[in-house]
Amino acid sequence: MSIVKLSFPGTWRTLVYLFALCGTALLVHLVRSVGTAKILRSIQQIGWGMLAVVAVGGCTFVVRSLAWRYTLGREYRHLPAQTLFRVYVAGEAMGLLFFGGLAVADTTRVLMLRGAVPMPSLCDAVDLGILTSLFQQSRGPRR
Numbered sequence: 001m002s003i004v005k006l007s008f009p010g011t012w013r014t015l016v017y018l019f020a021l022c023g024t025a026l027l028v029h030l031v032r033s034v035g036t037a038k039i040l041r042s043i044q045q046i047g048w049g050m051l052a053v054v055a056v057g058g059c060t061f062v063v064r065s066l067a068w069r070y071t072l073g074r075e076y077r078h079l080p081a082q083t084l085f086r087v088y089v090a091g092e093a094m095g096l097l098f099f100g101g102l103a104v105a106d107t108t109r110v111l112m113l114r115g116a117v118p119m120p121s122l123c124d125a126v127d128l129g130i131l132t133s134l135f136q137q138s139r140g141p142r143r
Contacts, residue, residue: 071125087112
């Protein structure tokens, strides 16, 4: 089994560059339409609180990708945590970008890791992640 390679050959590479170009164009359009001065004022108004929000969100991704690493089983702990973090974040991005949410995110993760981990182990890890999410959501808000 080979370690996951996050390189995209041929047509996929073209799509990656196309999405990056579209994202950059959207960002430039947004900054021009809102105005740099207004964005800077908003950042000053929010202050360090925004950094805390981004840090907590990042920690959530780190914890979930490490938890996902442990659900794969002991024999796959050789997979670098950084690689699994990148796979997890890529799956989340695909789930948010396309209709289908969790199904698209998990499918993306499985496809990215299929060369490094056998399909039954991947499916078990995905199933456990889905069950954990469903349990967490079924608890509802605390009162």
